[in-house]
Amino acid sequence: MDERKEPSWTRRHVITAAAGLALMPEIAIKSANAESRKVTVPSEAEPHARTWMAWPSTPAVYGGPGAYYESVQETLGRLAAAIAENEPVTMAAAAEHHALAAELCGPEVELIDIATDDMWMRDSGPVFVRTSGGTIAAVDFRFNGWGNKQAHAHDAEIASSVAKSVGADRRVFSIRGEGGGIEYDGHGTLLLTESCWVNDNRNPGLGRAEIEQHLKKTLGVEVVVWVPGVRGKDITDGHIDGSIRFVKPGLLVASSWPGDTSEWGRAHEEALAILAKAKDARGRAFEVISIPSATNARSTSEDFLTSYANYYVGNGALYTPQFGDRKADAFARETLGRLHPERRIVQLDMDRIYENGGGIHCVTQQQPR
Template identity: 40%
Template sequence: MFTRRRFFKAAGMLSASVVMNAGADASERDRESHRWWMPDEGEPHRRTWMAFGASAAIWGRGLLPEVRRNLATLARTLAQYEPVSMLVRRDEYDLARSLVGEQVQLHIARLDDLWIRDTGPVFVVNEAGQKAAVDFNFNGWGGKQRHRWDRRVADFVASEAGVKVVNTRLVMEGGCIEVDGHGTAIITESCTLNRNRNPGVSKAEFEDLLMPLLGLEKIIWLPGIPGKDMTDGLADFYARFARRG
């Protein structure tokens, strides 16, 4: 006999089930809205980050003036179309300002070199509209160049941009990866699976660690050429996405 007590017990169980399922759905939606992904570089963005970081110790006194002029030309040109933030050493602030003009925002920082695409963070976004910066632990392209200060650039830029840092134990550079902004990436094995960056990390383990960080669903692996240049063959050396991959 279906008594009132059994009715309320069944109704309570049904109600609890509905609430639990609703909570699970809400939790899933919340997780999805907070899932990070790396946009394509060609998508609209708030600003470009650069580094006025060339030094005589690395570039030599003969090349240094021309390198600085080229950096300034890039910054001034970009600043005509979008905000530009440039890192600069304290003792080179006046020189940088004289070269880049007033449109470029200068940030005093300690630097080893100018390659901020590799030393800086990889910015990620989510559906909730939040932004974060992934710090990939720059190590001077596998210890080939001094990086006492450049290994800290990612955290510094994140702080100046006012976004939280997403940490990982993976070691790589921004130039190691090309994305289409829809879940597909191009990566070179010679760079990321090199023992001078990620010793003992298998391709499967690397994918397991990287894909959730950047919202990836597919990685196109290129072999690359270890030792071919200082970077061991970054992905931006070989290919770019012309359309969704």
């Protein structure tokens, strides 16, 4: 057994700058009639019109201006360029950052003048749904910096700006959350952690039943499966996309830390026990394929996320980390290739992203065709 004190699931060091926090006004949920229009939330594996990303624009998040902050930007640029080989990529960045972003991302990545604080587009950007008429709408969960843990004045407006830029109907709801906090199969089943959503830093006073009702209306899902997660140990309060992902309806891939007895490990085992008894929206039992986390990674950062579950499924390719743990990297690549035979597996050194507690999935958001 390795000697780690606990798995590196912490997101990144928290900035609590009260003056920089965006305190959005409460917005009443639209009427049930307005939301009764049938919607579906397409799976990530469906064809994309584009991938959305966001430029990290706040040096203080990364220890201030300097080599490390620059290397984070370089890493994000390399990822954007890799995805752009297979599908359009649009990078949100204030105009003042366009020259550097263009240099680091390359000519295939489109830049759009949308101000950002940080790079976690999965959380600050919209979740796209498809309406009964076939059009795309953008769900705005009113990002609040993972419960006002980080400055987010610009990031709070990204979902609205993205919706406007693509001409999508923006649907604003009174519940708060993040795209990384939900995992869906495109066929009516949603997975999420209670630690993230049933939390007064997002949804004060709301319980599982109320939140589940809102999410069913918002995303058009029929079955919601709750797993516990871990509250207060990382900035996200335990997003689902760091540990459990849909491959397809009925089939899940899960990260694992064999022998882990920490709070994270116990929560993960409890989640697997819940999934072993659960059924999806079509009455299917779940099959779970486990991919062990890297234990001999290059980086020794305290916040290093070593989960292979935080990958991104793009058009014709799947983007996944390689951590420098040769055995674990090879196993992850082989397993993901077997589970996604129709896609090329692109394994990338993204250490600067994973050192900050997130991953490839956290910095991308798909816009369905």
